[in-house]
Amino acid sequence: MNLTVLFGGSSYEHEISIVSAITLKDKIKKHNLTFVFVDRDRDFYLIDKENMKSKYFASLEYKKAKKLNLEKGGFSYKKLFGAEKISGVVLNLIHGRDGEDGKIAGMMQFFGIKCITPNIEASVISYNKLYTKMYAKEIGVKVLDYKYITDDSYVPESFPVIIKPVRLGSSIGVSIAKNIDEYKYGLDVAFEFDNGVIIEEFKEGINEYNLAGCKAGEFIFSKVEKVKKDEFLSYEDKYLDFSRKEAKTEEVSKELETKLKDNFRKIYNNIFEGSLIRCDFFEIDGEIYLNEINPIPGSMANYLFNDFDEVIEKLASSLKFEKHINIDYSYINKIQMAKGK
């Protein structure tokens, strides 16, 4: 199978996306990979496999690579005579803005390119933590209580709390406040990144589990990963985490696994079709709570699957084009007729 890995983007997680793509280069073995880089100016470049090294991007050497156009049916580059089109399914690996906010999904759909990606709706629901909460409640999945704020007039009644910008991933702008001073400082940081912030009670020492999966006809689930951490993963921790190829799995009970999968299915159906997502859950007194949905997890959570090549192949085969809408101008023609024209 031909698979085009699309990475980079105008995003706070631009560098993380590069690391993700480099990681997948070694991890996807059965498929024929092409790498398309979206640089910080949103120009598209075709990157040779041997250049898939972080230094190549950091040094801006990539600017010597072939520039690509995005057009109906796929990416293409100019040749002396005509143009060459890159064929195959695209894998959207742009973390954060551009990739997870629906832009890439929308463009791929518009241009009729099959793409493993959260669609526009799924992007908005998972990119914005307020909408994730709303959505989870609507479909009967529990979430922790929260307060959504757009200015600094709200003060929590008790501490510690966790402060999260509503739209960013990879812990960017997130902090934990143990008192009012830390809270004020944390709000300043969060509002630097976003105009909306979510405040939650910070519960120390609760169990956190990650489960990844997708639907390709049937559901394909990953292993369950129990998250080990001190307080929470900072941006730097997560950055290194994005290059992972091995899971830190730990046996979990059948009962817990079933509960996590039930919640995952509810969340995934049907708006996440076409994507491979990782849901991060909390377990408190036997109850499962959704923490967040990662619709483009770091290096696609490859380390949680036994046969990642197969998962990607099945998911790619399940992709569908948008429904065809027949436009035959029947209404305009009817009116023209009525006018006697």
Next chain:
Amino acid sequence: MNLTVLFGGSSYEHEISIVSAITLKDKIKKHNLTFVFVDRDRDFYLIDKENMKSKYFASLEYKKAKKLNLEKGGFSYKKLFGAEKISGVVLNLIHGRDGEDGKIAGMMQFFGIKCITPNIEASVISYNKLYTKMYAKEIGVKVLDYKYITDDSYVPESFPVIIKPVRLGSSIGVSIAKNIDEYKYGLDVAFEFDNGVIIEEFKEGINEYNLAGCKAGEFIFSKVEKVKKDEFLSYEDKYLDFSRKEAKTEEVSKELETKLKDNFRKIYNNIFEGSLIRCDFFEIDGEIYLNEINPIPGSMANYLFNDFDEVIEKLASSLKFEKHINIDYSYINKIQMAKGK
């Protein structure tokens, strides 16, 4: 001001969008208009002003017009030597799919083109009636009770009910069922258009009010329109309705107007910034309920404003580019340094 009206799209409302654009041609007097048509195959065409007649499109004559490319900074067409770029703010007038589902908004943002449009989040929230309900509840705006279904296993306890596909506008696929047989038939119709359906109790004879507006520094509100109708507007009624240039306004009390505006402000802030929307409200026993949000109303609800040219100009001037994200490869460089490379 240069204004590019973008219309058409691969949408059930393709023809409605053509009618909307033709209507605006006469209604926008002060600005320099350019018309860009997205045809049913999603090719872009530059349409001469004198060809802005419905027959020109229905007859496919438009295919002789100049084809356009969408690229960074705007639409452009090839000339004998080089290319000519179309400058100015874009007005997204594509009703339904492509225009109201976030695709156009995402592409315009990605390519750095200023555009009067609901952004991606606003599109998803208003395009999908389930998300509109969720959002309204979250921000403290009342909505009618509803049942969201994805198959035909649910049967309402009483009739009449109104059946709505979750994602379509312009009353497409909507029907009212007075009994179980009509309900089953209505569900069949709705599921032809969408995989999710919303069922509401149908309340006959309730007052419905439309209010349009936007924020350009301050809020600019339209007149309030009281909707006159028999049962509800069918697709054909709405089709004709999209070419309207006159409001059917009726005096409403100051108290009601204040309530409607308060609800509008809550809905608009801040996710609808950059768009001119029309909110359709119900009034029941003095309480206001949101029916739906039209983020690209027919012919931009021009007929509800006293000076539509001025509204468009103010809104266009308020548009901002996406926040610049500085990408300096500091994390990759740090890691390279640590590795001693």
